[in-house]
Amino acid sequence: MANTVLITGASQGTGKATALLFARHGYDVILAARQPERLEQVAAAVRAEGRQALAVPTDTSDVQRVEMLIQTALDRFGRVDVLVNNAGFYLSGLMQYTPLDDWHRVMDTNFWGYVHTIQGLLPQFLARGSGSIVNVISFGGATPVPEMIAFCASKYAVTGLTDTLRLELAPKGIQVCAVHPGVINSNFLERAIFRGQDAAQVEERRKQLQALVQAPWVSRPEDIADAIWSAVRSGKSEVIVGQPLTATKALQVAV
Numbered sequence: 001m002a003n004t005v006l007i008t009g010a011s012q013g014t015g016k017a018t019a020l021l022f023a024r025h026g027y028d029v030i031l032a033a034r035q036p037e038r039l040e041q042v043a044a045a046v047r048a049e050g051r052q053a054l055a056v057p058t059d060t061s062d063v064q065r066v067e068m069l070i071q072t073a074l075d076r077f078g079r080v081d082v083l084v085n086n087a088g089f090y091l092s093g094l095m096q097y098t099p100l101d102d103w104h105r106v107m108d109t110n111f112w113g114y115v116h117t118i119q120g121l122l123p124q125f126l127a128r129g130s131g132s133i134v135n136v137i138s139f140g141g142a143t144p145v146p147e148m149i150a151f152c153a154s155k156y157a158v159t160g161l162t163d164t165l166r167l168e169l170a171p172k173g174i175q176v177c178a179v180h181p182g183v184i185n186s187n188f189l190e191r192a193i194f195r196g197q198d199a200a201q202v203e204e205r206r207k208q209l210q211a212l213v214q215a216p217w218v219s220r221p222e223d224i225a226d227a228i229w230s231a232v233r234s235g236k237s238e239v240i241v242g243q244p245l246t247a248t249k250a251l252q253v254a255v
């Protein structure tokens with residue numbers, strides 16, 4: 001029986017690249033994200049690699065949808081060997097311009113979404129005494145960046161979750177790995193939220209980010225996928241991908 005990987009945020013960017021890479025390495029893949037058509041396209045690409053794919057449209061911020069995702073995955077494959085928590089979005093804004101609703105939204109997906117999948121899969125990982133949990137975090141989960149306060153808080157929360165979970169699960173034979181990308185030239189700006197003093201400031205920040213993702217030092221989704229694969233294969237605890245320091249400096253310029 002093939003190994004299986006469950007990937008959240010699998011419809012594009014890092015999640016899609018990770019799905020294809022694991023498929024090439026012989027894994028069957030469970031794909032989760034909200035938009036079904038995009039998810040099905042990735043599922044078709046996984047099948048074209050000769051592996052099985054199960055696309056389950058899921059909003060990871062909704063615990064009941066995540067429970068259904070996990071039940072569907074276990075019904076189909078019997079087990080999940082690797083969980084890649086990756087679904088997240090970017091939120092830009094100083095504290096005074098970031099409304100509470102935004103704080104809840106970013107925590108619901110970037111933090112609680114990760115807790116939901118871990119809680120759901122942990123019983124079968126513990127029963128088997130094996131498995132890997134990879135949390136895709138950010139340089140913003142290890143370094144404070146002004147004007148990214150809610151995003152950083154959500155990612156720091158995942159860093160705390162990941163580092164503590166690793167200590168709890170290492171004695172049980174379960175790997176827990178933090179992957180910290182710098183900037184990735186995915187289409188993340190599609191769903192990014194920008195807040196500021198006025199429309200002009202918001203537009204300026206958006207343009208700054210649009211320019212930044214074109215920079216030559218920025219990572220590709222495939223680079224993050226490679227890092228995730230090598231982390232799982234070698235049992236790593238933490239991986240830093242790309243140039244987080246350059247990313248931090250570049251984003252601080254405008255503040």
Ligand SMILES: NC(=O)c1ccc[n+]([C@@H]2O[C@H](COP(=O)([O-])OP(=O)(O)OC[C@H]3O[C@@H](n4cnc5c(N)ncnc54)[C@H](OP(=O)(O)O)[C@@H]3O)[C@@H](O)[C@H]2O)c1
Pocket residue numbers: 008009010011012013014015032033034035038058059060061086087088089090109113136137138139181182183184185186187188189191221
């Ligand atoms: N891009 C960067 O520069 C960068 C830098 C550091 C860290 N990261 C982190 O790396 C991860 C991947 O980033 P990326 O750039 O590859 O992202 P991306 O291209 O924007 O893709 C995000 C994926 O997450 C899904 N998603 C978003 N909210 C979701 C929700 N509530 N439930 C389920 N799926 C959801 C999206 O699909 P749907 O919209 O269809 O749900 C999509 O498949 C994220 O955690 C991000 O925060 C990114």
